[in-house]
Amino acid sequence: MSEYGLTVYNDNGGLMFDSSRKMNSYIITEIGTGTGPSATVASDDFLFVKIPSGQASSFANTVIFMGVGFNAQFYGRVGTFNNSGDSSFANATAVTLDYFVVKHSSKVSSTDDYGLTVYNEDNTIQFDSRSIKLGQHFLITEYHEPRSVDAWSTTNGGISLGSNSDYWEISNWTSGTLSSFEGDTSLVGLLFSGAPYAINYFSTAGSGFGFGGGNEGPFGGGGSTTTSSETWGDSITGMILSAELI
Amino acid sequence: MSYGLYISDGVNGGVITNANNVFNEEYDFELTNQALSAGGTYNIQTSGAGNPALIGIDLIANNFITVTRDTTNDRIVISNTSGGSQSFSAKIFRFQ
Numbered sequence: 001m002s003e004y005g006l007t008v009y010n011d012n013g014g015l016m017f018d019s020s021r022k023m024n025s026y027i028i029t030e031i032g033t034g035t036g037p038s039a040t041v042a043s044d045d046f047l048f049v050k051i052p053s054g055q056a057s058s059f060a061n062t063v064i065f066m067g068v069g070f071n072a073q074f075y076g077r078v079g080t081f082n083n084s085g086d087s088s089f090a091n092a093t094a095v096t097l098d099y100f101v102v103k104h105s106s107k108v109s110s111t112d113d114y115g116l117t118v119y120n121e122d123n124t125i126q127f128d129s130r131s132i133k134l135g136q137h138f139l140i141t142e143y144h145e146p147r148s149v150d151a152w153s154t155t156n157g158g159i160s161l162g163s164n165s166d167y168w169e170i171s172n173w174t175s176g177t178l179s180s181f182e183g184d185t186s187l188v189g190l191l192f193s194g195a196p197y198a199i200n201y202f203s204t205a206g207s208g209f210g211f212g213g214g215n216e217g218p219f220g221g222g223g224s225t226t227t228s229s230e231t232w233g234d235s236i237t238g239m240i241l242s243a244e245l246i
Numbered sequence: 247m248s249y250g251l252y253i254s255d256g257v258n259g260g261v262i263t264n265a266n267n268v269f270n271e272e273y274d275f276e277l278t279n280q281a282l283s284a285g286g287t288y289n290i291q292t293s294g295a296g297n298p299a300l301i302g303i304d305l306i307a308n309n310f311i312t313v314t315r316d317t318t319n320d321r322i323v324i325s326n327t328s329g330g331s332q333s334f335s336a337k338i339f340r341f342q
Contacts, residue, residue, distance in 0.1 A: 008251065011264050014300050015340050022274035023340070027260070044271070102269065116253050127268070129253040129261075137260045139267055140341040146305040146313060172304065239304040241341070246266075 006118055017127060022120045024104040025127040028134050031245070035094040036073035037101050041066075041171045044104055048138070048167035048243050049074060049097040051192055056164060063199050064095060065174035065189030074099070075176065077187060083154040085230050087201075089185050092178040100167065100245065102138065105131040141166050142242040149240060152197035153232035160195035166242040168196055173238035188236065198240060200233030267341070275338040282311070282326040282334065290338060293320030302341055307334035 005019030017025070026046065030037055033052060041047050047066065051059050062076040076095040081087045110130035118127040142162040152158030161168070174189040180203075187201045250263030261268060275290050282288055292301050303313055303322055310328035315321075326332045 008263055010266055012267075012300075014267055015270070016261065016263060016266075016268040017270075021272060023270040023272050026269040026271070104271070112255070115255065126270075127261075129255070132253070132255065132258055132260045135258040137266070138269070140269055143302045143341060145303065147309075237305065237307070239302060239339075241302075 005121070017118050019118050019126060020121050022122060022124070023126050024106060024124075025118075026102040027105045027108065027131045028100050028136060028138055029103050029108060030101040031099070031134060031136060033096060033098050035096055036066075037099065039072075039101075041072045041101065042103070042107075044107075045171060046102045046169050046241065047072075047099060047171035048102075048169050048241075049099045050167045051164060052096065052098050056192065059095075059192045061191075061193070062095070063089070063176070063187050063189045063191050063201075064097070064170065065176040065187060066170045067176075067178075072171075074170075075178065077176065077185075079191075081154050087154060087203075087230060089180065089187065089201075091180070092176065098167070100136075100138065107131075108133065136245050138167075138243045139246050140241055140243050142240075144236075144240040146237055146239050147235045149198045149236045151200045151233055151235055152191055152193075153199075153201075153234075156232070156234075158197045158199075161190075161198060161240060162196060162242050164192055164195060166196075166244055169241040169243070173236055173240060188233075196242075198236045200236060202231045202233070203229050204231065270340045272338040272340065275336070277334070277336045279333045279335060281331055282324070283331050284326060284329050286326050288324040289316075290322040290324070290336075291320065292322060292338070300340055302339045304337045304339065305334060306336070308332060 007018045008016040010016055061079050064076050067073050074095050074097050075092040077089040077092045079089050105127045106125035108131035112130045115129035120126050150159040176187040185203045191197045191199045252262050310332050311334045312325045314323045316323050
């Protein structure tokens with residue numbers, strides 16, 4: 001613990017603020033329901049989504065992923081699965097989801113002249129209470145370490161990531177092509193099938209058109225098993241988070 | 247709230263220091279395209295501020311780069327398991 005500045009713990013032993021440690025606090029900047037956020041999601045941001053209440057059945061067999069950069073939109077591709085190596089996915093369509101966006105507190109500007117600002121030791125801002133624009137806050141409920149997730153495939157049921165009722169982060173690890181061309185498809189995303197599962201799929205025939213890509217790109221994932229033209233990645237390279245609004 | 251620090255603008259508020267959480271990135275440990283020699287390791291020391299079990303890492307790397315937890319020494323250890331030089335990017339978070 002530092003001998004100067006501000007350090008705050010919660011009763012769970014979690015560190016909330018420490019002005020000596022060069023941290024950036026995240027705050028919610030947008031909550032909504034739609035096919036994407038109102039603004040482009042930056043590389044440091046996180047975007048959490050969940051299926052709107054009562055609509056779980058309409059997302060069965062749908063892999064959800066996000067296009068980033070110039071078109072921050074939520075997409076879904078409906079899969080037809082079999083374990084003989086020729087699963088297929090319909091073309092991507094925009095899907096409507098509940099979502100919220102979190103950003104570094106220091107990136108949310110305000111002209112108010114009151115509140116509490118926590119500075120890091122290098123004079124950058126760790127937390128600025130003026131960045132709180134909304135009455136709701138968030139709590140991280142699940143954290144899956146990189147490559148720790150057993151991804152779903154037609155021959156491996158995978159591991160449930162958690163609860164469908166939570167919000168799941170998709171801006172940093174999901175990606176996908178919007179359509180298939182001569183069978184070429186790449187999808188790294190969420191499959192809501194009773195519970196959320198990660199999926200890491202790639203079929204190798206032809207060349208596809210698409211965009212998106214989390215930090216690890218469309219080939220993210222750990223080891224893999226290959227059947228015919230399909231490759232089902234066993235894991236996901238990036239971390240996967242879930243959260244709830246409080 | 248029964249105790250702690252609550253920050254409000256009179257309408258909206260947040261950060262209650264009892265059971266609440268603040269999701270932080272520790273940018274002091276942010277690494278971009280960090281080179282790691284064959285068989286080498288990179289240690290991220292996380293001690294000194296809270297419970298090390300409440301720390302997460304996000305990693306961008308190929309399959310030769312692995313992450314292990316050294317809870318005895320409060321470290322996250324990034325290793326290159328290949329016979330050649332590799333690079334990785336990583337961010338550290340406190341989120342629980």
